[in-house]
Amino acid sequence: MWKILICDDDDVFTYALKKDIIKIAGNKIKEIEIFNEKDALEFYVADHPQEANIVVMDIKLGEDNGIRAAEKVLQYQPNSQIIFVSGYDGYFLDVYDVDHVYLLRKPVDLVHLEKALNRAGEKLRDLKISTLSVSNKQGMHNIPFSDIMFFENERRRVHIHTVRNKISFYGRFDDLLEQLDGRFIRCHNSYIVNMARVRELSNKKFFFDGSRVVPISKTYYTEVREAFASYVGSEMLVIDSGGG
Secondary structure (H helix, E strand, O other): OEEEEEEOOOHHHHHHHHHHHHHHHHHHEEEEEEEOOHHHHHHHHHHOOOOOOEEEEEOEEOOEEHHHHHHHHHHHOOOOEEEEEEOOHHHHHHHHHOOOOEEEEOOOOHHHHHHHHHHHHHHHHHHHHOEEEEEEOOEEEEEEHHHEEEEEEEOOEEEEEEOOOEEEEEOOHHHHHOOOOOOEEEEEOOEEEEHHHEEEEEOOEEEEOOOEEEEOOOOOHHHHHHHHHHHHOOOOOOOOOOOO
């Protein structure tokens, strides 16, 4: 279900746009929020950093710049999908400074609005498929698979080691593996690694950037070595001799 944020200082336009969105995608929508100024939108996304929304943003908000506001949105909600709208041709080239899925011209045509919403929805779906969602005392965390280096199991706690930080939560490896894709493999009772993040396999260990090392246990070694060689193909040399 989509949560849609509309930011435009024209009340007549936002009312009509909301009505058209409901007409096109009513069964896919969880909620629609309307903001008449960029500050209100920025406050909202700052308070909801874990959300991933469809944001319909006017390029020009009175004297304010909607493109800069969209940059702020993506700082707080990097997975949100921006749809720009504008009645001013002079701004059309400026939108390419910001990641967005569609640019609509006012008055908005229903056919193009539907295309824009579907494209944004597809991107959100793809991101959800390749994102792990976990919760702990700090809140909800949506972690892209591509950011994860490895998982570490410590009793009932799982530590997610990412390229930037470590996030811990209560969970089980068996349940976790069901949520991951083929780039992840268990190499030890206490470790699951992201093979896409491995720099080298050597001496029954996986080496990652930042001098981080994960051991490969004897139980998993043969299966893991074959899986890793198959995964990397000719892109990386597997130099583990299997000795030691």
